Amino acid sequence: MASILHPSSLLCSSSSTTTTTTTKPPVSPPFSRPQSTLSPPSKPLLTTLTATAIATTILTTSLPSLADSPSSFNIYYGTAASAANYGGYGGNSDKKASAEYIYDVPDGWKERLVSKVEKGTNGTDSEFYNPKKKSEKEYLTYLAGFRQLAPKDVILNNLALSDVNLQDLIANADGVTSEERKDENGQLYYDYEIDGVLGHSLISVTCANNKLYAHFVNAPAPEWKRDEGILRHVHQSFKTVG
Numbered sequence: 351m352a353s354i355l356h357p358s359s360l361l362c363s364s365s366s367t368t369t370t371t372t373t374k375p376p377v378s379p380p381f382s383r384p385q386s387t388l389s390p391p392s393k394p395l396l397t398t399l400t401a402t403a404i405a406t407t408i409l410t411t412s413l414p415s416l417a418d419s420p421s422s423f424n425i426y427y428g429t430a431a432s433a434a435n436y437g438g439y440g441g442n443s444d445k446k447a448s449a450e451y452i453y454d455v456p457d458g459w460k461e462r463l464v465s466k467v468e469k470g471t472n473g474t475d476s477e478f479y480n481p482k483k484k485s486e487k488e489y490l491t492y493l494a495g496f497r498q499l500a501p502k503d504v505i506l507n508n509l510a511l512s513d514v515n516l517q518d519l520i521a522n523a524d525g526v527t528s529e530e531r532k533d534e535n536g537q538l539y540y541d542y543e544i545d546g547v548l549g550h551s552l553i554s555v556t557c558a559n560n561k562l563y564a565h566f567v568n569a570p571a572p573e574w575k576r577d578e579g580i581l582r583h584v585h586q587s588f589k590t591v592g
Contacts, residue, residue: 423454423583426476430492430561433470451490451563454587456480456580462487472512485549486569486577488584496562502528502540505555509564516566522546533589541585550574552585563590 427449455461455478462477469475477489491509499505506528510516520526523546531539542553552567565588567581574581 422457423587424457425452426455426478427452428476428490430475430490430559430563432494433466448592450559450561450592451565451588451590453488453490453565453589454584455488456584459487480573483570483573486573486581488565488567490563490565490588492564493562494560496557497560499538499540499555499557499562502530502542505540505562506542506553509553509555515568516551519544519546519548519551519568522548537590547571550578550581552581554585554588556590558590559592 427445428451429445429448430450459478460481462479464474464477473491473493475490475492479487510520523544525545527543529541540555544551549570554565556563567585569581
């Protein structure tokens with residue numbers, strides 16, 4: 351270890367005696383841990399955290415409007431059998447093989463047995479309803495002897511002649527809309543939507559097999575607000591087959 355000269359020896363350079371002073375080794379300053387600086391999270395991290403929070407809120411939030419709604423549908427095969435050949439639920443043969451039309455029925459809905467008298471008078475062929483609210487329903491009527499559709503307004507008026515409830519709904523409607531569409535085979539359909547204080551109705555009409563088919567989806571205003579998506583699906587599922 352090198353010796354360190356005392357300052358006095360520097361001042362007294364003429365003295366012949368050299369003084370050696372022993373000093374303690376320098377003490378290193380105590381080790382200090384480097385401080386880490388936390389930088390604010392980057393924008394992508396904030397975005398991820400925000401998205402996660404929103405997703406968690408959506409998943410944990412109950413949706414009462416869909417709580418009692420069916421999650422699946424059943425296909426109904428309608429035969430449009432005449433009153434003379436009517437066997438209770440649209441005929442006693444293989445309904446799928448002899449079907450003339452199909453539509454979806456919400457899971458849990460019940461089928462109402464259509465009598466021969468009703469079938470012979472107004473042409474009702476099938477009907478299903480929500481057991482929790484029987485006025486929320488879908489049904490199909492048909493009339494023989496029609497090769498093509500008449501103008502849209504004529505068709506709707508003729509349907510109302512044999513359906514008192516439809517007459518009342520139209521008379522008290524806030525709005526009635528109609529449009530034409532064609533399916534993948536080019537078959538023409540008329541779609542009607544009636545909105546009123548008494549309820550809501552979706553109607554689809556077409557001609558095939560020398561018959562006029564009319565599919566109705568009806569619901570009171572509260573049920574329409576709750577089940578609109580389901581009822582529109584049911585309406586759009588109707589089509590003729592065979």
